[in-house]
Amino acid sequence: MRFELLGPVRGLRGDEELDLGSPQQRLTLAALLLAEGRVVGQDQLIDILWADTPPKTAANVVRQYLSRLRAVLGAEVIQSVAGGYSCAAETDVADFHRLLAAAAQAPVTEAHTLLRQALDHWRGEPLAGLPGLWAQAQRTRLTEARLVALESRFDTDLATGRHAEVIGELSALHAAHPTRERLSGHLMLALKRAGRQAEAIGVYTETRLLLAEEFGVDPSAELAAAYQQVIASEKPPPASAPVPRQLPAVTTDFTGRAPALTTLAGALRGSGALPIAAVSGQGGVGKTTLALRAAHTAAEHFPDGQLFADLGGAGAEPMTPEAALASFLHALGHAEPPDGLEERAALFRSTLADRRVLVVLDNAADLRQVLPLLPGSPACAVLITSRVRLAGLAGATHVDLDVLNLDEARALLAAVAGEERVAAEPQAALDLIGACAFLPLAIRIAAARLAARPAWTLGQLAARLADERRRLAELRAGDLAVEACFALGYDQLQPDLARAFRLLAVPNAAALTLPMVEQLLDTPDAEDLCERLVDLNLLQSPWPGHYRLHDLLRVYARSRPDDEMVQQMALLRLCAWLKGSVVSAIRLAAPGHPVVEGLDQGVGRRFAGLDEVTAWLDTSMEAVLSCLDQAIRLGKGDLSRMGALLDMLAVLRESSTDYRPHVELLLAEAERRGDEAAQAYARSLLLIGVRADG
Template identity: 60%
Template sequence: MLRFELLGPVRGWHEDTELDLGSPQQRLTLSALLLADGRMLSVQQLVTVLWAEAPPPTAASTVRTYVSRLRGALGTSAIRSLRSGYSSTAAVDVREFAALVSRARGASRTEGRHLLERALRLWRGEPLAGLPGPWAQVQRSRLGELRLSALEARVECDLALGRHQESVGELSALVAAHPTRERLCGLLMLALHRSGRQAEAIELFTATRRLLAGRFGVDPSPDLAGLYQQIITADPALEADGAAVPVRLPVPRQLPLDVADFTGRAAEVARMIGSLRAGGTRSLRIWTVSGQGGVGKTTLALHVAHAVKHLFPDGQLFADLKGTRQDPAAPADVLAAFMRALGQADLPAGLAERAALYRSLLADRRMLVVLDDIRDAAQLTPLLPGSVGCAVLVTGRARPAGLDGTLRMTLDTLGPHESVRLLGTILGRERVAAERQAALELVIACGQLPLAIRIAAARLSARPAWTIAQLSARLADERRRLAELQVGELTVEVSCALGYERLRPELARAFRLLSAPGAAELTVAAVARLLDVPEPEAEELAEELVDLSLAQSPAMGRYRLHDLLRLFAGARLLEEDGDAARKAALHRLRRSG
């Protein structure tokens, strides 16, 4: 049986034999898959884990090499190869730790202390020790927070069981290491009080209050201030008891990294942040961000989430729902991952029961939930908290219907100046300033679509000898534009295909035929002639494409395709219907015009 240890140096075992897990980068790849807890990670997600914002040109192939080597060392069953990524469900000490902590919640003090002590013995030092990069550091912080929470719960058991004097030394060391952690401070105050050292407990509170005021400009929390009042009045309620273990839920911090080169969207960001700061008193706050593929929905949602995460001290949950894929994430599986992140090891089997338990876990908590790439409201609804203290940011190409009180944001492409600014942020402002006109022509050829601009910038970054004008000239040829807009696994064509492949046949045909007149803006009557259907049916099809972010409606009753979607649809029209179908559609349009 395979088992892995991440709560210290990364190690793996097959029965009693330790395995060679390879280089630090290879062990980092394995760690990311193990911490995903069975969820698929795409190659691009693993690239981000390994190299953050500066991957080499060979990043994707290097990831595949690492996975191949790991499967060779561990066996092919250890890592599953999926259509667009990898996953692993191998046994890992992090999962065992979470299960033990979850079992301790609600147990008696004696049993709870035993379970927590078993959980803490799994730690062998700094988690993911020796692994490089910001992702590993974020995970170290997250796992360290879980360990401290379990330690605090175990000390609470000790104090309830009358081990006051034995706990003072351990707590003193912990408070010295974490002087602004108020829960530890309160436990030490309580241990000192129960050991007959009230003066020291009062002195500790005074020192902590002074430290919090000097460092953060805040007063102690109501809990700590209340404990202080109980100590100075010798409240008998502070004596030990044998109640159940009050193990606090872990605080998940699941947000992916904010995009360092985020550009533009000032009005959208301000509107979303303003509403989230204002809070909700009667209903859950839900923002849905929709728009065509590559327009920057996820980037905007994560940027806003990082800006407001301090408003949600109980944590942030994130899930990629893969709504544009053929195998979207099942809500039951997402709920399972969320609840495990919240410390809940025992999960009900049914979707309704899981959703109810999830809402219970988030009741009276302030949690931010980011749900990326939803398919429809049916996929989204079970994942919504029931607490008004929470907020949800949702992204997707389609606009989910039937959600009361939802705030909606539809993203368009960037303006020309914002597009050039994004290019300069990625590529370098001096290089763009030296070819300002060529840069403007380049972003216009990219349809001012952020994904396309990022791809163009990445290609230029990897080819310092190329001028912006040279790439712009290559993109001027519409027949080759989509082929030029790809680098590594980033490609505009795949982004377009993800939305197209979900369409039912008559809608896919309408999408293809709308490309036939080129960049023309079409009336309902023109769409009907082009598709050879009655006007009411033509309008329904066009409006459905708009709802799916595959067409634009610049005014009521008028429709067009974004330039890059038009090129994609045109290529599919020739491939699936042939040039004769294109010419017939144009003939109908001209003959009846």
């Protein structure tokens, strides 16, 4: 069975096309397929299907859609997992990206064939006929991916002498996308090589006039540089110039990252101004490994050499730009580089002016460290890695690297530890990957420990990693250690950021909203502190006003020394705010309900209407319950009031959540304390059922 999304959504079993139902039902399937095996939560599906106006029966409708799809596709195709659903199936989108990744690593002739095969998967507008903002956003994303693939294919067309063949296709695309400057550059170069320089100049002139007329701007630096290439004669590099080959070896067990490799390949082969690609992400996510794979793949396009420098940006003493330039100039044949940053930077740019060199700057600290190391020639390219997003790099292609998906994580584990061992213990492999939170460094370390200990089972190591208190100690192998990697970033934090980082790890909640963060940090600068941590890739912001810590970063933050009383007070402030918010919600949703008698709202959110209550519960329920559980385990507060809070939540959410585990925890704590009133309350909740369908 396979599915097609690059056109109307279709499901095929052999040659038979399956009936996938209504547009909304096909939209549900498309959302699961585009997640590529990752879990899609029920609330997320509701947002995809109805955006801001879901019906009250939305959850039931989603379940009906999934039930009908399973009836057509087979029950095993769509899996129910904790918190949502997943569907790992063959799609033309996956095939498209797989071929692009292969092309990014292939010689130019083979890459040309692979890119054509990838583009042959397209049958028209992707997700054609599917309604809604989410589907439109995916159409835009996929269409952009197709245009990038076309641009990469034009690179190979021009590199293999097919300039005359592609002029017609390029002309049509340029007419459809007249302000897409990479296409303009391709068309200009194809025309020039076909002996039609005047027409190439005409393309530039028309584009310049269009930009001025429609946007009131001049041509970008990229387009202006492409124009200079059209009117200038190419100069060969000096025959005696040294050709540095400084790239470190790439790991043989590299896995996954196909979309990122495709993006980097297209960026490094770009025409126009100096191509720059910047990879950012948290420590241990695999930035250097990815960059080296991309650099080795692109090396054939830079015959005059490849320069590499580890700038040490995450450490206490990063390399100065002067020192990096001295190293580069030595490699380029200058035995005695001049003194001074400006003099060295000028000589560096002059040396590379007529050469095609790839410069890889690993582990950059900030923009000030990078800017003096940029060549001036558009024939060169620069690839940068950094823990911070270098947003000020004009014209750069940015790749924000996240953790591995499940298939990539399993492939890495198998590549290092051995496929047979992983296949023999599939559940233990999943547990181990989960304990590593899909972080490549952690998975590599765990796999290396298994490889060095043939007698260990995956289950034994997974059990050792299950204990949060010893997890970081277990994730060490030789010179590799997750804790040391995280420490490089944490040790550079200013005191206010370090405090915020530690306090954000106090709740067990997977995600926190800004009002929750404000209660935790107890400072008017809470949002600013969070955004600064996001910029440093020590915190994630999946959408504005929402924050979450990577699981291993949470473990690391909790391992840092801190005042236990400060942490408890932070958690209690948050719990008090959440309790007040729930009281406010139940008074609005069920006025006069006896469960709120005698409960003061205190601090907490005030709601203007039921829609606000529903939206808040959709984003905050997990945080409310996890913080409540923590408060119960902490042994603080009135247990009967905590039972009332669970009772209120059950009234508000009806059958959408199972509260039994939380009530059982409350009962166990009440028994431990000898609190008979709380025991009676908890038993009554269990007796009547704290879930409407129970």
